[in-house]
Amino acid sequence: MVRRYLRLLGIQLKASGLLAVQYRADFFTEGLTSLFWTFTALAPLFVVYGERPVVEGWSFGEALLVVGWFTLLQGILEGAINPSLTGVVEHIRKGTLDFVLLKPADAQFLVSTQRFLPWRAFNVLTGLGLFVYAFSRLGRWPSVPGLLSSVLLLGTSTLLLYSLWILTVSAAFYVVRVDNLTYLFTSIFDFARWPSSVFKGVAKGALTLVFTYVIPLALMTTFPAEAMLGRLPLHALAGAVVGAVVFAWLARRVWLHSIGHYTSASS
Amino acid sequence: MISVRGLRKHYKVHKRPPGLKAALRSLVHRSYTTVKAVDGISFDIRPGERVGFLGPNGAGKTTTLKVLSGLLHPSDGEVTVDGHVPRLREEAFLKKIMLVMGQKQQLLWDLPPAETFELNRAIYDVPAIQYKQTLDELVALLDIGDLITKPTRQLSLGERMKCELAAALIHRPRVLFLDEPTIGLDVSMQATMRTFIKEYNEKYGATLILTSHYMDDVAALCPRVIVIDKGLLSYDGSLDALVQRVRPEKRVVLRLAEEVDAARLAPLGKVVTHEAGTAVLQVRQEAVNATISRALAGLPVTDLTVENAPLEEVMSELFAENKARREAAAEDASRESVTA
Numbered sequence A: 001m002v003r004r005y006l007r008l009l010g011i012q013l014k015a016s017g018l019l020a021v022q023y024r025a026d027f028f029t030e031g032l033t034s035l036f037w038t039f040t041a042l043a044p045l046f047v048v049y050g051e052r053p054v055v056e057g058w059s060f061g062e063a064l065l066v067v068g069w070f071t072l073l074q075g076i077l078e079g080a081i082n083p084s085l086t087g088v089v090e091h092i093r094k095g096t097l098d099f100v101l102l103k104p105a106d107a108q109f110l111v112s113t114q115r116f117l118p119w120r121a122f123n124v125l126t127g128l129g130l131f132v133y134a135f136s137r138l139g140r141w142p143s144v145p146g147l148l149s150s151v152l153l154l155g156t157s158t159l160l161l162y163s164l165w166i167l168t169v170s171a172a173f174y175v176v177r178v179d180n181l182t183y184l185f186t187s188i189f190d191f192a193r194w195p196s197s198v199f200k201g202v203a204k205g206a207l208t209l210v211f212t213y214v215i216p217l218a219l220m221t222t223f224p225a226e227a228m229l230g231r232l233p234l235h236a237l238a239g240a241v242v243g244a245v246v247f248a249w250l251a252r253r254v255w256l257h258s259i260g261h262y263t264s265a266s267s
Numbered sequence B: 001m002i003s004v005r006g007l008r009k010h011y012k013v014h015k016r017p018p019g020l021k022a023a024l025r026s027l028v029h030r031s032y033t034t035v036k037a038v039d040g041i042s043f044d045i046r047p048g049e050r051v052g053f054l055g056p057n058g059a060g061k062t063t064t065l066k067v068l069s070g071l072l073h074p075s076d077g078e079v080t081v082d083g084h085v086p087r088l089r090e091e092a093f094l095k096k097i098m099l100v101m102g103q104k105q106q107l108l109w110d111l112p113p114a115e116t117f118e119l120n121r122a123i124y125d126v127p128a129i130q131y132k133q134t135l136d137e138l139v140a141l142l143d144i145g146d147l148i149t150k151p152t153r154q155l156s157l158g159e160r161m162k163c164e165l166a167a168a169l170i171h172r173p174r175v176l177f178l179d180e181p182t183i184g185l186d187v188s189m190q191a192t193m194r195t196f197i198k199e200y201n202e203k204y205g206a207t208l209i210l211t212s213h214y215m216d217d218v219a220a221l222c223p224r225v226i227v228i229d230k231g232l233l234s235y236d237g238s239l240d241a242l243v244q245r246v247r248p249e250k251r252v253v254l255r256l257a258e259e260v261d262a263a264r265l266a267p268l269g270k271v272v273t274h275e276a277g278t279a280v281l282q283v284r285q286e287a288v289n290a291t292i293s294r295a296l297a298g299l300p301v302t303d304l305t306v307e308n309a310p311l312e313e314v315m316s317e318l319f320a321e322n323k324a325r326r327e328a329a330a331e332d333a334s335r336e337s338v339t340a
């Protein structure tokens, strides 16, 4: 069972790899775009920290870590999650999801692994670069337990991001046009470039609640950054793991329900 | 092999009225209409049979095939395919069947078909030896040796369709649903597909349901046809018997050495066409012999053939008949409701 799915994953990866090689010039354009956007994204950080050394308990170097996590997750999102799941929307629109559902394998697995854009993942490298830069500014290196828990949180953050996308795509079964939804999703994801406590200052009450629990963006980037700094409490780590698993489970239920409702495009 | 009892599939569609105001109102107050795509049909198909689904556009053919392959849940009725209930989409069931749709493709667009084959092989868990054997056979029969390594987007429609069919057969399905597999193909490509499909059916004893608007496909492949019209089954039996029932008349085609006056043809039978030295007469079956002898005796005939009416014509006559019957029934019903 597991072996079969691993083999399937291998074949899907190979297919995406073949395509990536066809478009290998993209490596450079994607790389340049990634660097450009990272620098423009850093600009507000420079502005804010030009005035004061600490914002809501975060020094410049620490805030850089959050940006690093944001950039890294963006790489994962655009390289591994977005391409497949926008493909699902296309499948639904053209009615070719029929072929996915005819296959004797899990439909969610098949659609989630159908396409990877390795060059888009350039942001992952940029994110790693930002970590190095941030820690050199801080003048110290992360502890081993800190690093380990941040790697664990990389897993939970990816799972959260993926589940959020699955929920968005499930909506496509009902409204077909989800361009706006995906746009909304990326715009909201943009907030994750700031440490979550920053919002406590700006938006009180309801918004913080939304960002922390409904769309757990803050957790995706702030928690791993805090873990790297060695100041994430153990119960928060446990909470993130449990939360991500619950969220993934929820997304799975919603997906299965939506598939049940699917009536393929006419003809 | 396949058993369908009282199958119904009703689509609930949201009615979107024209005009902005009405559209806005419909956001709050959504009104639905029910489309009765399939409205109570029953039939049985034995293993290895080749059955043609016929019916005009929108008759419910595709809907039925989708229910049979588990893509749509029936609104009512019972369906089993080789002992499985399709809507449960069990792996064992999905491994036995395949649905090929002429209008949609499963091949990966930017990659060669060989990659899709490889993927399907993994999905269906086909053993390596069987995979190689099946693939070699498909490549030889469909003559797609050079095609499967070219990116799909560079293939012509016909070439792509051959590869589509190959991709669908990698796991050697025992039940094959073909929804307009020859749509858009030229005559010789259609013939290639037909020969191939027939060979597959005979070699593996696969059960086959085919829909097509090309009557040649049906005539060549399907000894048995099921006619569906407006979601109802209107005929189930052999194609010959259907033709006999709808259009028992034969056609006598006469090639004439010289122009003949229309008045001399009229007594022989109903003149269907008469131009450029060829006359086509429609004659009742039992009168065919008499007509032939009279024509040979009285007309300058150089050549003579007896044919059935073209299938297309038979079908459109059948659909027109059905339509007239439905309208009459609807009228009766409305008259009754007025008197009641």
Ligand SMILES: Nc1ncnc2c1ncn2[C@@H]1O[C@H](COP(=O)(O)OP(=O)(O)OP(=O)(O)O)[C@@H](O)[C@H]1O
Pocket: A263, A264, A265, A266, A267, B011, B012, B013, B035, B036, B037, B055, B056, B057, B058, B059, B060, B061, B062, B063, B064
């Ligand atoms: N997803 C859907 N939602 C709503 N109505 C649908 C849907 N799919 C099909 N229909 C309607 O159901 C009816 C039967 O459609 P179906 O596709 O089964 O016809 P068909 O016999 O395959 O026709 P064709 O020969 O044109 O392919 C049509 O009236 C169609 O408009």
Ligand SMILES: [Mg+2]
Pocket: A267, B061, B062, B063, B179
């Ligand atoms: Mg159809």
